[in-house]
Each structure stands twice: as C-alpha cells, then as structure tokens.
Amino acid sequence: EAQVTQNPRYLITVTGKKLTVTCSQNMNHEYMSWYRQDPGLGLRQIYYSMNVEVTDKGDVPEGYKVSRKEKRNFPLILESPSPNQTSLYFCASSSYRVGYEQYFGPGTRLTVT
Amino acid sequence: KQEVTQIPAALSVPEGENLVLNCSFTDSAIYNLQWFRQDPGKGLTSLLLIQSSQREQTSGRLNASLDKSSGRSTLYIAASQPGDSATYLCAVEGTGNQFYFGTGTSLTVIP
Numbered sequence: 001e002a003q004v005t006q007n008p009r010y011l012i013t014v015t016g017k018k019l020t021v022t023c024s025q026n027m028n029h030e031y032m033s034w035y036r037q038d039p040g041l042g043l044r045q046i047y048y049s050m051n052v053e054v055t056d057k058g059d060v061p062e063g064y065k066v067s068r069k070e071k072r073n074f075p076l077i078l079e080s081p082s083p084n085q086t087s088l089y090f091c092a093s094s095s096y097r098v099g100y101e102q103y104f105g106p107g108t109r110l111t112v113t
Numbered sequence: 114k115q116e117v118t119q120i121p122a123a124l125s126v127p128e129g130e131n132l133v134l135n136c137s138f139t140d141s142a143i144y145n146l147q148w149f150r151q152d153p154g155k156g157l158t159s160l161l162l163i164q165s166s167q168r169e170q171t172s173g174r175l176n177a178s179l180d181k182s183s184g185r186s187t188l189y190i191a192a193s194q195p196g197d198s199a200t201y202l203c204a205v206e207g208t209g210n211q212f213y214f215g216t217g218t219s220l221t222v223i224p
Contacts, residue, residue, distance in 0.1 A: 035212075040216065041216070042117075042202070042214045042216035042217065043202070043204070045213075048211065056211075059114075059211070092157075099145060100145060100162075100210075101147060101162040102157075102204070104149075104157040106155070106156045
C-alpha cells in the first residue's frame with residue numbers, strides 16, 4: 001500500500017530535550033515536506049526537499065532541522081524544543097510524475113512542556 | 114508572499130443540498146491548486162488537483178474550478194451527505210516549489 005508513515009504519532013517532551021520525528025514514504029517520490037498545523041494559522045511549511053541531499057526552508061524553519069540522506073526518509077529534528085513548538089506535525093511527499101499532488105502522513109502530535 | 118484565504122470558515126447545510134466552498138490566493142503565479150479533506154484528529158486526504166493550465170477537475174460529486182487570473186478556486190459538492198462533514202483545505206504550489214494552505218472551511222451536513 002502506497003503511504004507516508006510518521007513516528008511517533010504522539011510525543012510529550014520537556015523543553016530542551018532533543019527529539020527526532022521520522023517520516024518515510026514508499027512511493028519513490030522525489031519531493032518531501034514538513035508542515036505544522038496550529039489553530040487559526042492553518043498548515044505552514046517548515047522545510048522541504050526536492051531530492052536527496054537537497055533541502056530548502058519553508059515559511060517557519062526556525063528551531064528545526066532536516067536531512068535527506070535517502071530518498072524515502074525525511075526526518076524532522078528539534079535540537080532544543082520549546083513550548084511554542086507544541087503543534088500537530090505532518091509529513092508529505094509528491095512527485096513530478098503525479099503533478100506534485102501531495103500525499104500526507106497521519107500526523108504527529110507534539111507537546112513540549 | 115502568497116496568502117491563501119478560505120471563506121466561509123464554517124458552513125452548516127441540510128443533507129442533499131448543493132454547496133460551494135471558496136478559496137482565494139494573492140499571487141497568480143502558481144503551478145497547481147489542490148483541495149484536501151481533513152477529518153478531526155486525522156491527516157489530509159487529497160480530493161482534487163488542478164494544474165495551472167487547467168480550468169477544472171471532477172471526481173464523483175466533487176467539482177473544482179480554477180481561475181488563475183482572478184486568484185480564485187471553488188469546490189462544488191453536489192447532493193451533500195452527512196459523511197461529507199469535515200474540514201476542507203485548499204493549497205497552492207507557488208514558485209520555488211513551496212506550498213501555501215488556507216485555514217480551511219469546516220463543513221457540517223445535517224441529516
């Protein structure tokens with residue numbers, strides 16, 4: 001089954017404790033992206049990657065890092081999480097072969113205390 | 114910077130009614146526009162993708178139109194059903210392969 005998977009689905013952590021949210025897709029898509037969703041603000045793009053070893057900042061990259069060492073994986077790293085990073089995070093993938101139609105993962109709900 | 118707006122923010126209709134959801138964007142230099150559905154606590158499900166060269170797309174009871182020059186798209190839902198209740202989001206792909214989302218329209222279809 002074609003899908004985007006994220007882990008963990010739920011995470012509660014404390015300020016300053018480094019964490020990684022994994023994202024993996026099995027559709028051989030070149031493009032992958034991370035978003036955060038906050039009430040009243042909608043989805044905002046954090047980082048995106050056009051292909052392996054190519055990453056670019058979205059609208060809200062501060063406090064986040066990403067890497068794209070393999071085509072299928074695009075982890076999101078919070079090196080020193082803060083309470084304002086409490087949010088619902090989505091990973092998505094797409095390809096020029098499907099006109100850049102985006103496919104989303106199930107989401108990761110992160111709470112930073 | 115691209116701004117995407119969806120009006121209304123919430124909509125409640127009786128079952129069987131036809132309805133239109135609106136999406137507007139400020140920069141007409143887009144590659145595509147995509148409509149999604151989001152159920153509470155869930156991820157996004159793609160409904161329709163319209164490339165910038167297209168005017169509309171149809172899937173079942175859904176029809177989406179795109180007018181790039183005026184910066185508008187509409188999602189038409191025919192014969193609404195309670196199972197259509199969800200939040201509907203539109204997103205545009207702008208230059209530089211960045212995506213911009215509206216804040217959504219929350220739809221409730223009353224049986």
